[in-house]
Amino acid sequence: MILEVENLNVFRDGSHILRNVSLEVKKGEMVCLVGRNGAGKTTLLRTIMGYIKPKSGTIKFLGRNITGHSPHEVSILGIGYSPDDLKIFPSLSVEENIELPLITRKYNKFMVKEGLDYIYSVFPVLQSYKNKPGTHISGGERRMLAIARALVTRPSLILLDEPFEGLAPIMRSRLGDRLKVLMEQGLTLFLTSSNLYGIPEGANRIYCIERGEIIYHGNLKEMLSDKQVKEVFGLI
Amino acid sequence: MKKILSGNLFFTLILIALLALVPYIAPPFYVYLTLTSLAYIPVVIGFNILFGYTGLLSFGHGLFLALGMYTTAFLMRNYTMENLEVLILASALSAFIVGLGVGYICVKYTRIYFALLTLAFGMVFYTLLIKFTPITGGDEGLRITFKPLLLGLDFRYLPHLDFLFQPYYYYVLGIVIILTVLAYIIVSSHFGLSLKAIKENSEKAEALGINIKRFRLYSFVISAIYTSIGGALLAHITSHVTPIFSYWTTSGEIVFMTLLGGFTNFFGPIIGVFVYTLLRDFIMSTIIYWRILFGAALLLIIIFVPGGISEGLIRIYKHFKGA
Amino acid sequence: MALLEPSTITILVLTGIFSSSIIFLISAGLQIVFGIQRILNLTVGSFYAIGAYVGITFINFFLKMGFSVVYGLLFLILAGLSLSFLGPTIERGVLNFVYKKEEAFQLLATFGLVLIFEDMIKLIWGSYPQISDFGILTYGEFRFLDTSFPVYYFLVIISAFLIAFLLEFFIKKTRQGKKMRSVADDIEMSEGLGVKVRNIYILSFTIGTVLGTLAGALIIPVTAAVLGMGIEAIVLAFAVVVIAGLGSMRGALLASLIVGLLQAFITFIFPELTTFVIYLIVIAVLLIKPTGLMGKEI
Numbered sequence: 109m110i111l112e113v114e115n116l117n118v119f120r121d122g123s124h125i126l127r128n129v130s131l132e133v134k135k136g137e138m139v140c141l142v143g144r145n146g147a148g149k150t151t152l153l154r155t156i157m158g159y160i161k162p163k164s165g166t167i168k169f170l171g172r173n174i175t176g177h178s179p180h181e182v183s184i185l186g187i188g189y190s191p192d193d194l195k196i197f198p199s200l201s202v203e204e205n206i207e208l209p210l211i212t213r214k215y216n217k218f219m220v221k222e223g224l225d226y227i228y229s230v231f232p233v234l235q236s237y238k239n240k241p242g243t244h245i246s247g248g249e250r251r252m253l254a255i256a257r258a259l260v261t262r263p264s265l266i267l268l269d270e271p272f273e274g275l276a277p278i279m280r281s282r283l284g285d286r287l288k289v290l291m292e293q294g295l296t297l298f299l300t301s302s303n304l305y306g307i308p309e310g311a312n313r314i315y316c317i318e319r320g321e322i323i324y325h326g327n328l329k330e331m332l333s334d335k336q337v338k339e340v341f342g343l344i
Numbered sequence: 345m346k347k348i349l350s351g352n353l354f355f356t357l358i359l360i361a362l363l364a365l366v367p368y369i370a371p372p373f374y375v376y377l378t379l380t381s382l383a384y385i386p387v388v389i390g391f392n393i394l395f396g397y398t399g400l401l402s403f404g405h406g407l408f409l410a411l412g413m414y415t416t417a418f419l420m421r422n423y424t425m426e427n428l429e430v431l432i433l434a435s436a437l438s439a440f441i442v443g444l445g446v447g448y449i450c451v452k453y454t455r456i457y458f459a460l461l462t463l464a465f466g467m468v469f470y471t472l473l474i475k476f477t478p479i480t481g482g483d484e485g486l487r488i489t490f491k492p493l494l495l496g497l498d499f500r501y502l503p504h505l506d507f508l509f510q511p512y513y514y515y516v517l518g519i520v521i522i523l524t525v526l527a528y529i530i531v532s533s534h535f536g537l538s539l540k541a542i543k544e545n546s547e548k549a550e551a552l553g554i555n556i557k558r559f560r561l562y563s564f565v566i567s568a569i570y571t572s573i574g575g576a577l578l579a580h581i582t583s584h585v586t587p588i589f590s591y592w593t594t595s596g597e598i599v600f601m602t603l604l605g606g607f608t609n610f611f612g613p614i615i616g617v618f619v620y621t622l623l624r625d626f627i628m629s630t631i632i633y634w635r636i637l638f639g640a641a642l643l644l645i646i647i648f649v650p651g652g653i654s655e656g657l658i659r660i661y662k663h664f665k666g667a
Numbered sequence: 668m669a670l671l672e673p674s675t676i677t678i679l680v681l682t683g684i685f686s687s688s689i690i691f692l693i694s695a696g697l698q699i700v701f702g703i704q705r706i707l708n709l710t711v712g713s714f715y716a717i718g719a720y721v722g723i724t725f726i727n728f729f730l731k732m733g734f735s736v737v738y739g740l741l742f743l744i745l746a747g748l749s750l751s752f753l754g755p756t757i758e759r760g761v762l763n764f765v766y767k768k769e770e771a772f773q774l775l776a777t778f779g780l781v782l783i784f785e786d787m788i789k790l791i792w793g794s795y796p797q798i799s800d801f802g803i804l805t806y807g808e809f810r811f812l813d814t815s816f817p818v819y820y821f822l823v824i825i826s827a828f829l830i831a832f833l834l835e836f837f838i839k840k841t842r843q844g845k846k847m848r849s850v851a852d853d854i855e856m857s858e859g860l861g862v863k864v865r866n867i868y869i870l871s872f873t874i875g876t877v878l879g880t881l882a883g884a885l886i887i888p889v890t891a892a893v894l895g896m897g898i899e900a901i902v903l904a905f906a907v908v909v910i911a912g913l914g915s916m917r918g919a920l921l922a923s924l925i926v927g928l929l930q931a932f933i934t935f936i937f938p939e940l941t942t943f944v945i946y947l948i949v950i951a952v953l954l955i956k957p958t959g960l961m962g963k964e965i
């Protein structure tokens with residue numbers, strides 16, 4: 109088991125944002141968390157990363173309890189994270205943005221080079237812009253860059269917050285294909301989407317979150333016939 | 345609620361009675377310190393209207409303190425203006441004009457930029473005071489050589505200290521009470537609440553239709569006037585006004601007094617003034633290295649009790665009440 | 668103006684650039700800490716003063732030990748570097764506790780430190796100005812047109828440029844520099860990618876400290892160390908960073924040059940108006956471009 113979240117309760121400014129959230133991600137799986145705007149997806153990812161301290165509940169990563177660990181520790185332990193707002197560093201070039209997670213793990217020069225080459229093979233477009241400031245590329249490319257940063261250390265688990273958000277249809281399907289290839293290479297992926305279109309085809313399992321509660325868990329086909337889910341997404 | 349209010353009122357009255365008794369019961373030196381503290385009360389109240397209620401940290405309020413002092417000294421020397429009421433009004437007027445100008449520029453900025461800008465204005469005024477010797481007396485400053493008329497009454501026959509410790513003391517006490525009550529009314533009014541709304545969430549306040557910049561400017565001008573009046577009162581006590589009052593260390597002292605007493609409470613800064621003035625004198629006369637103590641005190645307050653003495657007292661009170 | 672003959676101008680330009688170098692080091696110390704920690708670190712003025720006092724103690728000690736005065740510059744640099752321990756001490760001991768507080772409190776905390784250091788200096792060295800036995804003409808004079816300048820001036824100017832260059836290299840090219848830039852951009856994201864922000868804080872504060880102490884040590888052949896020199900320095904450095912734009916290193920270089928040269932010329936023509944003019948420029952810059960000449964947008 110890569111990730112186990114149990115009975116997580118999170119409060120912000122006194123309001124109960126995550127209610128008894130439990131979920132799990134197994135090795136080699138692609139799991140998608142779907143929920144409307146404000147349902148609590150970002151909050152869950154940020155809690156897993158250690159940015160937010162939960163009121164109760166546990167988060168286990170590779171069998172190890174990481175609840176309350178700092179984001180820096182969580183990252184080093186092997187979780188890659190790409191936030192919904194990307195957070196590309198404007199003072200770093202595209203290449204330096206990709207390098208950063210490698211540097212923080214004290215990789216030597218060759219390992220850094222190897223990591224960069226790996227990323228450039230997955231996202232060739234980034235190589236052509238490698239010396240540009242990180243924010244001087246298009247929105248879609250920035251999305252790639254954010255995913256590249258999460259991916260470059262080849263962590264045991266990758267968290268992507270709404271990776272398809274704001275992408276043009278072609279870019280969406282291209283990114284979807286990339287992710288499929290990565291999955292075939294043995295990656296484990298946990299991603300979110302605020303709508304049903306953002307659920308990639310390859311998703312093994314889906315959790316649906318509404319007002320901080322997991323209201324559905326299963327595969328995509330069954331989900332679309334679930335009454336509660338249909339209500340939430342206005343399919344009735 | 346009513347009970348609390350009447351309790352507050354009760355304590356306030358006792359405090360005023362005590363202050364009124366000071367010239368009779370305290371040794372002259374402490375009367376002098378108390379008088380100095382009284383003059384500083386409008387200064388910190390003014391500062392805190394801007395800091396505590398509007399959320400703008402001025403690191404140049406010494407400018408307005410010096411402005412009040414120099415306005416007083418200048419008018420007395422060059423126009424032999426004697427009526428203290430006129431001098432106070434003139435100081436308020438000059439603060440109104442200067443505060444409007446400086447404030448107009450400063451309130452365009454907030455946070456650290458505001459602090460830096462006010463600091464810069466304080467420093468410019470300081471150098472002006474030093475440079476324009478014909479008007480300001482330069483480094484030496486100006487001396488005030490005669491006593492003002494209080495409510496038109498002439499006390500010039502009294503020796504200097506007797507004048508300060510009797511008629512002048514009560515005059516200052518009276519003015520300070522009036523100004524304090526007025527400030528309390530201001531901050532509790534709709535205007536004061538708007539300032540707080542701006543401080544807590546300026547975007548929300550703007551959405552509610554509050555003209556943020558204009559309110560900040562009002563707050564700045566009121567603050568300047570209060571501080572300047574404090575300066576006008578202080579000038580007769582020191583009888584000597586110097587550019588140092590506009591230097592950034594003086595501005596720093598004003599900030600320190602306010603924090604020491606507690607900026608979150610209306611009465612906090614007033615406590616701060618008394619504690620600071622008394623302690624400073626005690627410490628400065630017994631320990632040469634008083635800055636180490638002040639610096640350390642500042643750090644401790646910031647780290648452990650950002651609400652200053654008043655917050656500390658409230659915490660202790662709650663602790664005992666709860667226990 | 669008859670006053671400004673070519674030789675006078677040369678002297679003023681050179682002394683101006685010399686003070687620019689010192690001012691640059693101090694303001695670079697302010698900038699680096701502001702860039703990373705978002706705190707306007709008034710303490711850098713105190714570090715400057717301590718650098719000067721310790722520099723004098725250092726060099727007088729070595730000269731008494733019989734070392735040649737030729738190594739003077741080296742000892743001064745050593746003195747400046749030896750004070751680097753102040754960085755982690757203050758950062759962990761004080762700043763660490765105010766990062767989460769309001770900006771006003773952060774500024775005031777460094778003000779508190781300035782007060783403490785003022786008296787610590789008085790406690791250790793007393794109230795009298797301290798003078799080093801290391802004369803300004805140790806390295807001889809340099810003749811140019813019909814004037815002459817101490818070679819020491821050039822050495823300091825070169826050192827400052829070297830330090831500026833090293834700093835730029837460090838920030839742009841090294842791993843620590845990249846981490847520093849990422850933290851300056853976004854603390855949370857840096858953490859999420861594995862940056863130990865605490866270490867970067869310590870590092871940047873220590874660099875800021877050493878820039879201050881080096882500046883102080885380097886100035887002592889030129890002036891005595893006096894009480895209050897730290898506060899005077901901070902007033903100038905503060906003007907520089909506002910003109911430059913908070914956090915901008917290149918801006919600091921440019922603004923130091925402006926302030927240093929202005930200071931030299933105005934002090935010559937209208938002494939005492941120097942601070943006034945410099946602060947007038949500060950206000951003008953804040954009004955026209957509040958982010959400074961080279962600052963990032965707020």
Ligand SMILES: Nc1ncnc2c1ncn2[C@@H]1O[C@H](COP(=O)(O)OP(=O)(O)OP(=O)(O)O)[C@@H](O)[C@H]1O
Nearest residue numbers: 120121125143144145146147148149150151152302
């Ligand atoms: N710092 C905060 N303080 C208080 N409430 C917050 C905070 N951050 C988020 N919330 C609230 O928590 C709820 C969940 O927010 P979250 O950002 O996790 O939703 P989301 O599912 O990621 O939505 P989106 O699809 O819009 O990204 C929202 O109602 C939001 O208003």
Ligand SMILES: [Mg+2]
Nearest residue numbers: 149150151192
């Ligand atoms: Mg979200």
